[in-house]
Amino acid sequence: MTDDETVSRVLSALADPTRRRILDALVRQGSSTATVLAQELPVTRQAIVKHLGVLDRAGLVEVWRQGREARYRVVPGTMDATAAWMERTAAVWGSRLAAIRKISEAAERQATDHGR
Template identity: 55%
Template sequence: MTPELGNEPVVAVLAALAEPTRRHVLDALAARGTATATELAAGLPVTRQAVVKHLAVLDQAGLVTAHRAGREVRYRPAPDALAATARWMADLADAWDQRLLAVKHLAEGTAAE
């Protein structure tokens, strides 16, 4: 079975992670475990407003969750969407391995004749 890219959660994760700053935001959040946009912006070369926008995209992709703690909004990594994307990528790699093995067998069979 060939994995299809029409899987919307996978598409959202790949689109979110395609932007380098979002990967940096997610890495920083993963290192901290939980943080506010202000805390994350302090360690990144972008404004707090930019971090908030990146966190919104990551949230829509299911890569982070937000919860209010008093006046703060705290974010934490959400591993399920990333794990599902990793499984999709592993399935895709397996499908390509099978195709390449079939090509190899075909080429070897042709060369042996």
Template identity: 60%
Template sequence: MIAEPDRAVEEVGSVLGALADPTRRRLLDLLAALGAATATTLAGRLPVSRQAIVKHLAVLDAAGLVVGNRVGREVRYSLRPAGLDATTRWMSSLAADWDRRLAAIKRVAEAAEHDLT
């Protein structure tokens, strides 16, 4: 069993790895605009083969960013916004840490400037 902090680290790594590819980011943009689409529809909008689109969608699905729902013979993919939750929390925490550090640097710089005057 994976400990909860380790699971979050894995989720963040999976999401960031999936988002590292520009084609996958474009797929997410298209799904956001279309709501849901098949791999064939998505391939028609990108200069990438349907087979490549299916592989990219599998990576996005494994990262929890999209979900595929079978409708008859087709699989319609849509966004799964909750897949970004762990990454959003991690990035917010990281940003808060940097804000605290920058505020401390600012205080030191202002104190040094005040001491010089």
């Protein structure tokens, strides 16, 4: 999967607040089952399993069997490409906004000077 595809899948998966809450719970707990997560969140176990499937396809969580239970944990590093994209985008927009601010302040000073 390319970085661009990874970023798209991660952002799509993180667009849902329930999935973000599941990730938060997994980060806190280290690993968990769908049953335990469903007890903590206001959704059914079946909904949790579907959300975990989306997170798994995005590469954000991994699943393994421990006895009869399926356990889930966050995959470290998957969000690195997304974080890098966000940092680059923020830097571009930060410089653009700074340039706009500079132009706006110059125009404001000029208008104030002409108004005297």
